[in-house]
Amino acid sequence: MTRGVFMRDKIMNFLVFVLPLLIVLVLLYGMLVWTFYVSVSNWRGTRPNFEFVGLKWYRMMFQIDRFWVDVKNNLKWLGVGVIPTLFLALLIAYLLELSNLKGFETYTRTLILYPAAMSFIVTGTIWSWMYQPDKGVLNTILRYLHLNSLQSGYITNPDTATYWLVLIFVWQYLGISVVIIQSSFRSTELQEMVESALIDGASRLRILFQIIVPNIRGGLFILMGLLIISALKVFDIVYIVTFGGPGYSTDVLALFMYIATFQQHLVAFGAGLSVVIFLMAFAVVVPYTIYAFRRWFR
Amino acid sequence: MKSRSQKTVKFLAITTAIILSIAYLLPIYVMVLTSLKTPYEITQRTYLIPSIDLHPENYAKAFSLVKNALLNSLIISSSVTAISSFVGGLSGFYLSRFKSKFSKILFVLVGISLYLPYQAILVPLVQLMARTRLALTHAGMIMSYSILNVPLASILMGTFFMSVPREIEEAAEMDGATKRQIFFRVVSPMAMPGYASTAILVFTQVWNEFLLALTLSTPQTATLQVKLAEVKGSFVALYNLQMAAAIIGIVVPVGFFLLLGRYFIRGILAGALKG
Structure with missing residues (x-):
């Protein structure tokens, strides 16, 4: 191969394999930087205004009560949405592995995985109807079973509404979580370890927590990252079920960002909220990317 | 010993399957059922029972x-x-x-x-x-x-x-x-x-x-x-x-x-x- 041909080949490779991705990345990161830029501008109303005002909007943000309610709610989403899902999925996945009941695994997996194909708008619509306090499904069933004392206002009670919203999230992500954990069970080393522990007479619960959990750290770590990011950027469920109500008791940062930017036209302020959301997600994404990088280029 | 713990597993598996079935089939069941009713029938509070004539x-x-x-x-x-x-x-x-x-x-x-x-x-x-x-x-x-x-x-x-x-x-x-x-x-x-x-x-x-x-x-x-x-x-x-x-x-x-x-x-x- 002559040098000219070699160069031409390299350029063609670049044009075909790299350039499309490069364009996408430049656009994505360009827009990301642009969001930062807007957040330190004075853009209010529908007309762009790029007068530099420093951290004005961030200062305002930290003084607003609603911002802190949102932060608290986002933390509730993390607390109730991540660890319990992980734990529940771990137990179900383990049970699926242990039992050799015919069809049990296929049935259960299909059963809990189908919501993964549906949108939050659809699940939100269904669950709004389940939760409806007066005529809704759950309260009707409880009344029918004469368990009136268990009836609740669900999403209409400002103190607990967020938890009922998180439950929808858990319901929807449980299937994916089980599948991911199950696949990390499937290493021969782990299977051998479990078998020898069984022969030694270790109880199944002990095997789960002392042998399996430490050995599937990687899978759990990845799943946790996935759940944290999904819980952090949650928007659809809150939008469709409560729209942040009653009052703004179920509001989250993502919804506030949408309302501030597109309904109140406080664009710079909304961009500031986006930056906060991005930074929180970024903190999770970085270790995740490092982990993926090590596996990719080993 | 082994059979006893196998029994526990079986019991747990069946219980889990039942609970999950309710949690994951009820919403879909209600969704399909409700979609085939009239608004009047919905206010009758008989959500879990199909209406007599369906409304496709x-x-x-x-x-x-x-x-x-x-x-x-x-x-x-x-x-x-x-x-x-x-x-x-x-x-x-x-x-x-x-x-x-x-x-x-x-x-x-x-x-x-x-x-x-x-x-x-x-x-x-x-x-x-x-x-x-x-x-x-x-x-x-x-x-x-x-x-x-x-x-x-x-x-x-x-x-x-x-x-x-x-x-x-x-x-x-x-x-x-x-x-x-x-x-x-x-x-x-x-x-x-x-x-x-x-x-x-x-x-x-x-x-x-x-x-x-x-x-x-x-x-x-x-x-x-x-x-x-x-x-x-x-x-x-x-x-x-x-x-x-x-x-x-x-x-x-x-x-x-x-x-x-x-x-x-x-x-x-x-x-x-x-x-």
């Missing part, structure tokens, strides 16, 4: 409400799926076969953008779409979603390419084939299941996406999710219509899931374990 005409009504949005969603989701899978294939091949400093930097940039919250680029994107007037067309929506889905498609395809055996590829290289020929003639055909997984995952994701659709779409380009939210908002008490519309909205992705579940699951795993 709810579906006709719901369909006429969402039919334009359904078409929009089909156009947008399929185009984005095609573009992202194609570009994702090219970049996935690059990331998995060219190990240079540059490809490592690109990998990190892709990794970070993989789960980027859409909020982080929403303001500039809306501005861009409005300025270029692309906001009014399907092309604008397609472009926006493609930009956001190429990173995921790249990682997924890269993961699948890694599991393609290298021998044939190396033989082709010895015969003097270029990387492009290898990609299009050798590796891509072997990675077709990978393309299927990627396509299904991207399609489902775009089909179900709401935030971007809500802010970018105009009445002409409104996607299904936007329309469903609108139906829920404007027919507050008409749960039958809401449910019928929702069922129409899940037919496509749930159909994919039931028919091609294997690819769906493989896509989820590839996205989670390597990305």
Whole structure:
């Protein structure tokens, strides 16, 4: 191969394999930087205004009560949405592995995985109807079973509404979580370890927590990252079920960002909220990317 | 001893299956049932009992409400799926076969953008779409979603390419084939299941996406999710219509899931374990 041909080949490779991705990345990161830029501008109303005002909007943000309610709610989403899902999925996945009941695994997996194909708008619509306090499904069933004392206002009670919203999230992500954990069970080393522990007479619960959990750290770590990011950027469920109500008791940062930017036209302020959301997600994404990088280029 | 613990496991498995069945079948059951009732029957508080005569005409009504949005969603989701899978294939091949400093930097940039919250680029994107007037067309929506889905498609395809055996590829290289020929003639055909997984995952994701659709779409380009939210908002008490519309909205992705579940699951795993 002559040098000219070699160069031409390299350029063609670049044009075909790299350039499309490069364009996408430049656009994505360009827009990301642009969001930062807007957040330190004075853009209010529908007309762009790029007068530099420093951290004005961030200062305002930290003084607003609603911002802190949102932060608290986002933390509730993390607390109730991540660890319990992980734990529940771990137990179900383990049970699926242990039992050799015919069809049990296929049935259960299909059963809990189908919501993964549906949108939050659809699940939100269904669950709004389940939760409806007066005529809704759950309260009707409880009344029918004469368990009136268990009836609740669900999403209409400002103190607990967020938890009922998180439950929808858990319901929807449980299937994916089980599948991911199950696949990390499937290493021969782990299977051998479990078998020898069984022969030694270790109880199944002990095997789960002392042998399996430490050995599937990687899978759990990845799943946790996935759940944290999904819980952090949650928007659809809150939008469709409560729209942040009653009052703004179920509001989250993502919804506030949408309302501030597109309904109140406080664009710079909304961009500031986006930056906060991005930074929180970024903190999770970085270790995740490092982990993926090590596996990719080993 | 062993049989006793086997019995416990069996008991736990059956209990779990029953609890999960209630938790996951009840919503669907109620949804189908409600979609076949009249509003009057819904207020009768007999939710779990099918009404005496069913009302499939709810579906006709719901369909006429969402039919334009359904078409929009089909156009947008399929185009984005095609573009992202194609570009994702090219970049996935690059990331998995060219190990240079540059490809490592690109990998990190892709990794970070993989789960980027859409909020982080929403303001500039809306501005861009409005300025270029692309906001009014399907092309604008397609472009926006493609930009956001190429990173995921790249990682997924890269993961699948890694599991393609290298021998044939190396033989082709010895015969003097270029990387492009290898990609299009050798590796891509072997990675077709990978393309299927990627396509299904991207399609489902775009089909179900709401935030971007809500802010970018105009009445002409409104996607299904936007329309469903609108139906829920404007027919507050008409749960039958809401449910019928929702069922129409899940037919496509749930159909994919039931028919091609294997690819769906493989896509989820590839996205989670390597990305």
